[in-house]
Amino acid sequence: MIKVNGLYKKIGQVQALNNLSFEARDGEITGLLGPNGAGKTTCLRTLFGLLKPDQGNALIDGVDVAEQPIVAKQALGLFPDPFGLYERLTPREYIRFFAELSGMNGRSADEATTRVLAQLNMQEIADRRCKGFSQGQRMKTALAQAIVHQPRNIILDEPTRGLDVMSTRVLRGMLSDLRAQGHCVLFSSHVMQEVAALCDRVIVMARGEVVAVGSPAELCEQTGHASLEEAFIQLIGTDEGIAA
Numbered sequence: 453m454i455k456v457n458g459l460y461k462k463i464g465q466v467q468a469l470n471n472l473s474f475e476a477r478d479g480e481i482t483g484l485l486g487p488n489g490a491g492k493t494t495c496l497r498t499l500f501g502l503l504k505p506d507q508g509n510a511l512i513d514g515v516d517v518a519e520q521p522i523v524a525k526q527a528l529g530l531f532p533d534p535f536g537l538y539e540r541l542t543p544r545e546y547i548r549f550f551a552e553l554s555g556m557n558g559r560s561a562d563e564a565t566t567r568v569l570a571q572l573n574m575q576e577i578a579d580r581r582c583k584g585f586s587q588g589q590r591m592k593t594a595l596a597q598a599i600v601h602q603p604r605n606i607i608l609d610e611p612t613r614g615l616d617v618m619s620t621r622v623l624r625g626m627l628s629d630l631r632a633q634g635h636c637v638l639f640s641s642h643v644m645q646e647v648a649a650l651c652d653r654v655i656v657m658a659r660g661e662v663v664a665v666g667s668p669a670e671l672c673e674q675t676g677h678a679s680l681e682e683a684f685i686q687l688i689g690t691d692e693g694i695a696a
């Protein structure tokens with residue numbers, strides 16, 4: 453469970469977060485949807501302890517990220533940019549390295565690596581170098597890295613940016629599996645179709661605050677629009693920076 457309470461963050465002259473509060477529940481996929489500059493990345497960076505809020509707090513399974521960053525991060529997986537994989541390593545080496553970074557060693561790191569390779573059906577590519585991998589194979593490696601320490605909560609910042617259709621499908625399948633296993637999945641997006649297809653609940657953000665919360669169907673109902681696109685435009689006040 454991820455919870456943010458009254459987050460404020462000013463960056464330069466910009467009030468990037470402006471009393472932002474919401475929760476993302478276990479066993480659900482929660483989408484953070486907003487136009488460019490809404491504050492999505494700032495929020496996710498705060499959740500991961502990379503930014504300190506001016507006010508308010510972020511809780512991972514009830515642990516305050518600012519007060520106990522190491523404990524909070526152990527319950528959190530951050531999905532990295534799959535284009536940034538180190539190409540000379542194999543997935544097994546790569547994932548094991550991240551297992552060690554999260555505090556495992558020797559046998560436990562080996563076991564965790566083997567487990568996640570099996571979980572994501574990666575045995576065939578486990579010992580090939582990442583160089584030349586398809587996007588889908590990169591996605592799996594990136595996700596394996598994020599979940600090797602079995603965090604209950606997984607955060608993804610614009611995970612489908614730049615992906616082809618097949619890879620997007622692979623990612624959607626992986627996120628649905630994580631939901632079925634009871635994980636809390638939170639991802640940011642400015643792509644409506646993606647949010648509509650995947651999310652149980654959508655947090656609509658604009659100007660650093662929440663402007664609406666609900667399932668895609670509830671958001672349509674709240675605004676009286678049949679299409680999600682129209683609902684979002686009404687809620688956000690513009691369609692600038694939102695993709696269909």
Ligand SMILES: Nc1ncnc2c1ncn2[C@@H]1O[C@H](COP(=O)(O)OP(=O)(O)OP(=O)(O)O)[C@@H](O)[C@H]1O
Nearest residue numbers: 463464466468487488489490491492493494495642
């Ligand atoms: N390092 C920074 N320096 C200056 N301004 C920043 C910085 N980081 C964020 N901001 C500003 O804070 C606001 C929120 O930015 P943020 O990146 O969180 O938005 P976002 O919703 O992730 O947008 P996008 O969809 O475009 O990635 C924006 O107005 C942005 O310009």
